Amino acid sequence: KQEVTQIPAALSVPEGENLVLNCSFTDSAIYNLQWFRQDPGKGLTSLLLIQSSQREQTSGRLNASLDKSSGRSTLYIAASQPGDSATYLCAVLTQGGSEKLVFGKGTKLTVNP
């Protein structure tokens, strides 16, 4: 059974810092891995999707990497801003998992002005 773990559970940084969020998964047979952002009381917003054949994806100040063999992904946020404050969720789609994304519990990020 696929399990997704995100470390740390919470992170507080000063504005302008570069930071890394970690995600690990137990079954390396995945189709893809996605990073989402969730603001308090809101739904999720898709940030980056990495197919299993890819090593990384970039969007603006965000860069996500995938090491499938070791079951790890990182989300790198450059020059963090207070508007980046949110919970960041990692989710994987396991091969043969149909439409069933498996989520981690998330990392709650606070960027202080």
Added chain:
Amino acid sequence: EADIYQTPRYLVIGTGKKITLECSQTMGHDKMYWYQQDPGMELHLIHYSYGVNSTEKGDLSSESTVSRIRTEHFPLTLESARPSHTSQYLCASSLQGIGVSGNTIYFGEGSWLTVV
């Protein structure tokens, strides 16, 4: 911005009541999903649909039921609510399957259900 809407956003109901959570999307997406999320915990897929007249159960056992009579509408019903059903319910949709490269899944803002 995603055109997917959930109502009600917040609801407090008594045990034993029947409740339907509504979800509608105007993007013409075939794939729709219901997730359940307790505070600080993972999202769990409880139901999904490939299109009209298609419904499937997700990974998390749920006493709720769903229907898909129209492409844009995917309501979730609890016939007899219990305190254990207290949670946030998130609806989502996508044009293609989650495994398709470049496909994006869009989420509604969620329905917070409290059963007392």
